Amino acid sequence: MNLRYMMKELYYQRRRTLTSILGLSIGISLLIILNSLSLAYRQAAHVPLKEIGADITVQRSGDVPKELTGAVFPCSAVTIRKEEVEKIQKLPGVRGIGTGLLLWVFDPSRAWIVLGIEKENSIGPSLLRSSVTEGRFLEDGKPEALVEQAYARQFGIKVGDTVSVTDKKFPVVGFVDASRSAKIAVANVYLPLKEAEDLAVSSKDLQSVSQYAPGDVNLLFVKVDQEKITGLASEMKGILGNKVTVATPDSFLKLLGSLFALSDKFTLAASLIAIIVAVLIAFKTMAGNIAERAREIGVLKAVGWTNRNVVSQLISESVIQCFMAGILGLVIALVAAYGLSFMKVNIPIPWEMSPTPHFLPGGGDQIFKTLRLPVHVPWNLAFFAILLSIMIGGMTGGLLGRHISKIKPSEVLRHD
Amino acid sequence: MTKSSILSGTDLSKKYGDLEVVKGVSLAIDAGEFVCLVGKSGCGKTTLLSILSGLEKPTKGQVILNGKEIDGASEDELALFRRENVGFIFQSFNLIPTLSAWENVALPLFPIKMTNEERRKRAKELLDKMELGHRIEHLPSTLSGGEKQRVAIARALVNHPKIIFADEPTGNLDSSTGEAIMDILNKLHKDEGVAILMVTHEVELAKAANRLIRMKDGEVVS
Numbered sequence: 225m226n227l228r229y230m231m232k233e234l235y236y237q238r239r240r241t242l243t244s245i246l247g248l249s250i251g252i253s254l255l256i257i258l259n260s261l262s263l264a265y266r267q268a269a270h271v272p273l274k275e276i277g278a279d280i281t282v283q284r285s286g287d288v289p290k291e292l293t294g295a296v297f298p299c300s301a302v303t304i305r306k307e308e309v310e311k312i313q314k315l316p317g318v319r320g321i322g323t324g325l326l327l328w329v330f331d332p333s334r335a336w337i338v339l340g341i342e343k344e345n346s347i348g349p350s351l352l353r354s355s356v357t358e359g360r361f362l363e364d365g366k367p368e369a370l371v372e373q374a375y376a377r378q379f380g381i382k383v384g385d386t387v388s389v390t391d392k393k394f395p396v397v398g399f400v401d402a403s404r405s406a407k408i409a410v411a412n413v414y415l416p417l418k419e420a421e422d423l424a425v426s427s428k429d430l431q432s433v434s435q436y437a438p439g440d441v442n443l444l445f446v447k448v449d450q451e452k453i454t455g456l457a458s459e460m461k462g463i464l465g466n467k468v469t470v471a472t473p474d475s476f477l478k479l480l481g482s483l484f485a486l487s488d489k490f491t492l493a494a495s496l497i498a499i500i501v502a503v504l505i506a507f508k509t510m511a512g513n514i515a516e517r518a519r520e521i522g523v524l525k526a527v528g529w530t531n532r533n534v535v536s537q538l539i540s541e542s543v544i545q546c547f548m549a550g551i552l553g554l555v556i557a558l559v560a561a562y563g564l565s566f567m568k569v570n571i572p573i574p575w576e577m578s579p580t581p582h583f584l585p586g587g588g589d590q591i592f593k594t595l596r597l598p599v600h601v602p603w604n605l606a607f608f609a610i611l612l613s614i615m616i617g618g619m620t621g622g623l624l625g626r627h628i629s630k631i632k633p634s635e636v637l638r639h640d
Numbered sequence: 641m642t643k644s645s646i647l648s649g650t651d652l653s654k655k656y657g658d659l660e661v662v663k664g665v666s667l668a669i670d671a672g673e674f675v676c677l678v679g680k681s682g683c684g685k686t687t688l689l690s691i692l693s694g695l696e697k698p699t700k701g702q703v704i705l706n707g708k709e710i711d712g713a714s715e716d717e718l719a720l721f722r723r724e725n726v727g728f729i730f731q732s733f734n735l736i737p738t739l740s741a742w743e744n745v746a747l748p749l750f751p752i753k754m755t756n757e758e759r760r761k762r763a764k765e766l767l768d769k770m771e772l773g774h775r776i777e778h779l780p781s782t783l784s785g786g787e788k789q790r791v792a793i794a795r796a797l798v799n800h801p802k803i804i805f806a807d808e809p810t811g812n813l814d815s816s817t818g819e820a821i822m823d824i825l826n827k828l829h830k831d832e833g834v835a836i837l838m839v840t841h842e843v844e845l846a847k848a849a850n851r852l853i854r855m856k857d858g859e860v861v862s
Contacts (some may be wrong), residue, residue, distance in 0.1 A: 226750040229739065236738035236779075523734045526695060527748040527795065528723020530716040634690040637730060 251502025252553025262491040264599040269477040278445035295427040301442040302434035317452035322348020324443035325420040339411035340420020348445035359383040359398025369394035370414040522636035535625035542621025550613025652701035663858040672833040676846035679855035727796030727804040731811035735780040742776040766794035786817035803835040
């Protein structure tokens with residue numbers, strides 16, 4: 225392989241070189257973009273759960289309350305026993321659990337969505353601590369309430385006011401902007417878990433539908449090892465029975481319905497097509513280029529270049545072109561990824577996880593978590609694409625070089 | 641083949657399907673001899689030159705070049721043998737358009753392990769001899785026909801060949817440039833002692849040679 229010859233060939237045959245590079249770079253950029261988009265949808269599907277600090281949420285469905293008075297459980301979130309929580313806690317791969325107690329409270333004058341939350345936990349609704357917009361977060365041992373900011377504005381509630389939930393009064397110590405965080409575990413009023421437990425224990429309607437004891441909850445937020453999400457989801461279903469709803473990032477991905485979100489198989493098939501397109505483009509343009517150089521190859525052989533000399537020269541040219549195509553493809557993909565990252569994606573929240581009673585106005589509407597699609601090109605994908613380009617170059621150069629090197633100099637130099 | 645023969649061909653034939661373009665030709669060329677192969681277009685002289693230089697295999701017959709029987713050698717053996725023993729000059733120069741004059745001259749040296757400086761030095765010496773020392777960095781597209789052919793001659797000489805095969809070397813040149821090229825070839829064979837086998841259809845040009853071989857319909861007639 226002669227470097228000087230190679231560089232001059234690529235430089236002076238710019239049209240030829242650029243055609244090859246552009247052709248292959250399209251295939252390579254397509255491959256990178258497809259995979260980046262697929263990855264972005266997957267990452268987007270993690271967001272609703274990630275914002276609440278979890279990888280999995282668990283709820284159990286139950287019967288609809290007979291009477292909608294006082295505190296009741298939503299039919300999509302009934303009692304999960306303390307012992308069941310402990311069993312889940314002990315599953316290998318579970319890193320931690322956050323809990324919540326979601327109640328619908330029907331007072332004569334209004335209906336509240338009340339969520340009992342832990343005060344200190346890095347998993348679950350206690351993360352709302354960072355979403356306090358006015359006043360302060362809940363403090364230990366105090367029967368106090370946080371009110372969702374939009375709800376407070378709607379009903380003219382101020383920090384320092386008192387809200388009555390069933391017959392209990394709670395001073396409002398702060399507002400939280402729940403829209404800043406996940407659409408999961410959104411409520412009108414947030415109470416300490418202990419206070420919500422008391423409301424649940426004392427509600428006859430609630431107890432008649434789903435037996436409840438202090439320490440039980442109806443929302444679980446579970447943090448697990450990423451590679452064990454699917455397996456652990458199955459195990460949790462095994463522990464909690466048929467009526468359980470276990471939401472994982474895959475649940476959101478399925479609801480997205482995008483082609484990229486449908487399955488790994490689609491991405492794999494699309495990637496394979498992109499690779500085949502890239503190989504075909506590289507092969508076709510380079511075959512044309514090399515065929516144009518038949519006479520030149522004849523001269524090389526006439527002046528003493530062996531087949532191996534010819535093949536290695538053509539491979540080196542092809543590898544360099546494909547490497548440059550890989551770099552260009554990567555640059556195109558990076559620019560495209562930047563452009564696509566401005567795209568908004570609406571992730572539907574499963575109805576079971578929607579806290580609003582479906583029979584109230586707007587309660588049946590589909591809730592979405594809207595976010596910018598987190599498109600980026602991971603370094604391992606970039607590395608793979610460049611490596612693939614080099615391999616395509618080696619393969620194309622090798623195959624075409626072997627073919628053209630069989631040319632007889634006398635045939636191509638015969639007539640001047 | 642005599643002791644002083646650099647090249648000999650015995651009973652050489654070449655068939656393309658049913659068409660026999662070279663018919664039982666035998667010839668020998670001595671070291672340092674300048675031989676012209678003349679004949680009309682299509683009489684088989686270029687095919688014979690290709691067989692004798694190892695670019696093509698004969699259907700029948702034997703070729704001995706610089707003491708080596710080449711008709712049975714593999715492609716790569718032939719390439720290596722050509723690199724060390726043979727120089728070529730073609731009618732249309734066959735320079736690589738992307739390489740400068742000196743790089744074209746050094747083309748046979750590219751597969752050999754040596755530095756670019758060494759290659760350049762050797763190429764420059766030869767281009768100086770061809771009075772092209774001032775054009776070494778020029779691309780073929782910027783050279784005249786005569787200059788291109790002088791670069792091609794320098795390329796034929798770069799590996800110190802024992803014999804040069806020239807196929808209509810003046811065919812694409814005007815008469816005065818053609819004469820200049822013939823002068824160079826004459827000088828080469830006289831000063832350097834390189835054997836030359838030149839194919840031409842112009843009998844006038846062939847007069848410069850030591851010996852003339854005439855071909856007609858694939859056979860040597862005189």
